[in-house]
Amino acid sequence: MRALKSSGRVKENRADPAPSRLRYRIQRWMLTPGIRFGLKFGVPLCLLTAGGLAFLADEARRDMVISTAQSIRMSIEQRPEFMVNVLAIDGVGSSVAQDVREVVPIDFPISSFDLDLAQIREEIEGLDPVKSADVRIRPGGVLQIDVKERSPALIWRSHEGLALLDETGAHVAELGQRAMHPDLPLIAGEAADLVAEEALQLVAAARPLGDRMRGLVRIGERRWDVVLDRGQRIMLPVKDPVPALERVIVVSEVQDLLERDVAAVDMRLGQRPTVRMTKNAVESWWRIRELNGGGL
Amino acid sequence: MTDLYQSQRAMRQMRRQAMQRGVVAILDIGSSKIACLILRFDGTGRLSEDNSIGSLAGQSGFRVIGAATTRSRGVQFGEIIAMQETERAVRTAVQAAQKMAGVRVDHVIASFSGANPRSYGLDAQIELEGQEVSETEIARVLAACEVPEYGPGREVLHAQPVNFALDNRSGLEDPRGQLGQSLAVDMHMLTVDAATVQNVVRCIQRCDLELAGIASSAYASAYAALVEDEQELGAACIDMGGGSTSISVFMKKHMIYADAVRMGGDHITSDISMGLGIPTANAERIKTFCGGVHATGADDRDMIDIGGDTGDWEHDRRTVSRAELIGIMRPRVEEILEEVRCRLDAAGFEYLPSQQIVLTGGSSQILGLDGLASRVLGQQVRLGRPLRVHGLPQSATGPGFSSAVGLSLFAANPQDEWWDFEMPVDRYPARSLSRAVRWFRDNW
Numbered sequence: 001m002r003a004l005k006s007s008g009r010v011k012e013n014r015a016d017p018a019p020s021r022l023r024y025r026i027q028r029w030m031l032t033p034g035i036r037f038g039l040k041f042g043v044p045l046c047l048l049t050a051g052g053l054a055f056l057a058d059e060a061r062r063d064m065v066i067s068t069a070q071s072i073r074m075s076i077e078q079r080p081e082f083m084v085n086v087l088a089i090d091g092v093g094s095s096v097a098q099d100v101r102e103v104v105p106i107d108f109p110i111s112s113f114d115l116d117l118a119q120i121r122e123e124i125e126g127l128d129p130v131k132s133a134d135v136r137i138r139p140g141g142v143l144q145i146d147v148k149e150r151s152p153a154l155i156w157r158s159h160e161g162l163a164l165l166d167e168t169g170a171h172v173a174e175l176g177q178r179a180m181h182p183d184l185p186l187i188a189g190e191a192a193d194l195v196a197e198e199a200l201q202l203v204a205a206a207r208p209l210g211d212r213m214r215g216l217v218r219i220g221e222r223r224w225d226v227v228l229d230r231g232q233r234i235m236l237p238v239k240d241p242v243p244a245l246e247r248v249i250v251v252s253e254v255q256d257l258l259e260r261d262v263a264a265v266d267m268r269l270g271q272r273p274t275v276r277m278t279k280n281a282v283e284s285w286w287r288i289r290e291l292n293g294g295g296l
Numbered sequence: 297m298t299d300l301y302q303s304q305r306a307m308r309q310m311r312r313q314a315m316q317r318g319v320v321a322i323l324d325i326g327s328s329k330i331a332c333l334i335l336r337f338d339g340t341g342r343l344s345e346d347n348s349i350g351s352l353a354g355q356s357g358f359r360v361i362g363a364a365t366t367r368s369r370g371v372q373f374g375e376i377i378a379m380q381e382t383e384r385a386v387r388t389a390v391q392a393a394q395k396m397a398g399v400r401v402d403h404v405i406a407s408f409s410g411a412n413p414r415s416y417g418l419d420a421q422i423e424l425e426g427q428e429v430s431e432t433e434i435a436r437v438l439a440a441c442e443v444p445e446y447g448p449g450r451e452v453l454h455a456q457p458v459n460f461a462l463d464n465r466s467g468l469e470d471p472r473g474q475l476g477q478s479l480a481v482d483m484h485m486l487t488v489d490a491a492t493v494q495n496v497v498r499c500i501q502r503c504d505l506e507l508a509g510i511a512s513s514a515y516a517s518a519y520a521a522l523v524e525d526e527q528e529l530g531a532a533c534i535d536m537g538g539g540s541t542s543i544s545v546f547m548k549k550h551m552i553y554a555d556a557v558r559m560g561g562d563h564i565t566s567d568i569s570m571g572l573g574i575p576t577a578n579a580e581r582i583k584t585f586c587g588g589v590h591a592t593g594a595d596d597r598d599m600i601d602i603g604g605d606t607g608d609w610e611h612d613r614r615t616v617s618r619a620e621l622i623g624i625m626r627p628r629v630e631e632i633l634e635e636v637r638c639r640l641d642a643a644g645f646e647y648l649p650s651q652q653i654v655l656t657g658g659s660s661q662i663l664g665l666d667g668l669a670s671r672v673l674g675q676q677v678r679l680g681r682p683l684r685v686h687g688l689p690q691s692a693t694g695p696g697f698s699s700a701v702g703l704s705l706f707a708a709n710p711q712d713e714w715w716d717f718e719m720p721v722d723r724y725p726a727r728s729l730s731r732a733v734r735w736f737r738d739n740w
Contacts (some may be wrong), residue, residue, distance in 0.1 A: 027395070
């Protein structure tokens with residue numbers, strides 16, 4: 001019991017390799033995976049976060065950090081490599097190019113970081129005569145806009161006047177007078193632009209009629225009339241107007257139907273095509289019947 | 297009996313947990329050193345179904361990732377006598393092993409050598425209820441064993457079914473699924489002093505560790521030092537430790553007898569120390585470097601400095617001849633071996649078909665011990681070293697580590713013990729219903 005009673009540690013005991021209970025526990029703690037991970041990553045992370053928060057707690061320092069960041073950003077953006085100086089528009093005539101310049105009001109030179117190309121493209125494609133646009137920044141500080149124009153395929157006569165439509169029915173431009181585009185077919189009627197594709201098919205089918213055709217009229221926003229000169233009309237059904245028109249043309253070629261004094265060919269009922277004659281023709285037909293058969 | 301059954305089952309449960317976690321520590325608490333191995337289980341390489349040993353002797357399932365040894369303190373005759381000191385030594389060993397392994401271990405399988413082990417042979421016979429031997433029948437026959445009166449203050453450390461007999465066929469390893477009328481079992485039960493076991497348990501608890509198993513080091517070192525055919529045909533393993541020499545007899549791969557002689561290498565050292573009048577450390581050193589048991593003519597001329605630290609030049613420059621040293625050591629070694637012979641005779645070792653004796657443990661490294669042992673114990677004596685296991689450092693492959701290595705083999709492939717089988721329902725005490733009610737109340 002001498003070792004227990006003696007107050008100080010005997011010198012021999014200093015060489016004792018046995019860990020104290022505390023050191024033993026600490027070592028076991030440090031070998032626990034969770035704690036080791038926490039010490040390795042959690043403590044540095046906490047220290048960094050705490051330091052960062054302490055630094056940012058002061059308003060002046062916060063402003064300083066923000067302004068420094070902004071100035072660095074500015075200095076990068078303003079480098080000459082990123083500046084855009086010229087706007088180049090390709091693929092359209094001068095009037096449309098002028099329109100494009102109007103919708104893209106950019107003060108050059110400007111940093112390419114400040115340009116929102118997608119928005120510029122959207123705005124340009126919002127223009128009527130533009131079918132699609134391709135916006136990019138070319139090396140050398142050029143904002144290159146390649147525009148594809150809509151080509152007019154139809155003339156639409158409405159209450160507002162004459163308008164040019166492309167093959168999808170989209171509005172291309174106002175038209176002063178019909179004579180400016182004598183080659184384009186004419187359509188009329190409410191909402192005729194919505195079915196421009198069908199109109200173009202009908203125009204193609206009516207090509208054998210030649211220059212006798214004056215145009216197409218949309219009736220009641222549901223079916224087409226083909227208007228010929230001499231006031232003749234071919235009234236087409238709602239469904240399958242193109243075969244009906246082709247039928248009329250074939251009959252006309254064989255029987256010269258449209259050369260006769262006919263006011264309208266009514267194809268609205270497919271089983272029962274009807275021909276309406278002009279008043280003169282009816283009267284002369286009556287007279288001929290009287291002459292021939294005495295009323296029979 | 298039920299108490300022990302429960303506590304051993306709890307330990308089994310703990311071991312299963314440790315296996316799942318994959319890391320378990322092996323602690324061999326000896327009188328001269330405490331060894332700690334840390335094993336990592338990979339979950340592969342179990343013993344195959346027919347109980348034959350597979351490749352790598354079934355040890356491919358684990359690997360030693362940490363090993364440490366420290367001088368033991370507070371342990372005499374394999375029993376803890378100073379808890380504080382032993383606890384410190386255990387902490388040293390566990391800490392160093394953990395440091396080497398780089399993982400924290402929570403579960404420990406421990407072994408110790410002392411505590412007066414005593415063997416009992418038990419047997420029982422029952423008539424089978426059905427035709428086929430099922431697991432419950434085995435549990436029933438095990439429960440039918442008549443437990444001898446082993447006295448107060450003793451506890452059962454191992455209780456292993458050694459042999460099953462079905463009708464008149466004996467020597468069955470595993471009678472499950474076989475048909476028959478009556479089933480008989482022979483069981484080997486090992487009891488030790490309860491106080492010693494409790495001290496070990498307490499000591500390990502004080503180190504913040506959980507005990508996942510406990511074994512007698514006689515059993516563990518035989519597991520490592522005996523090769524398979526020796527275990528099968530019958531052999532005795534004599535583990536000559538520092539404070540005690542433990543004996544275990546194996547037959548048909550089961551331990552059938554274990555005992556311990558409370559003498560070991562420390563007694564040889566103290567004989568030298570007393571005989572030559574030198575400090576114990578010096579005595580230990582010259583025993584290790586110059587010791588032997590056979591004197592030759594040259595040994596008379598071989599002078600050994602025995603030293604001393606009194607400061608007196610004449611006293612500190614004394615020398616003895618090696619023959620004198622051998623003259624001191626030999627009677628003590630002979631005494632130990634004679635005592636072992638007595639124990640083996642008492643166990644009826646000479647009736648075994650094979651009389652192989654394997655000497656292992658730290659003291660078995662004395663030069664010429666095998667020659668002396670064959671004179672005392674019989675012709676078939678060899679020195680045994682532990683089996684090689686994965687990752688064991690070179691410094692821990694000596695015979696002194698056979699119980700640590702055997703314990704790790706035991707951890708990887710535990711043998712069926714009594715408590716591994718479900719206790720038959722009628723053996724539960726009558727107050728089990730009230731216990732169930734209490735369990736419910738405690739848990740909800």
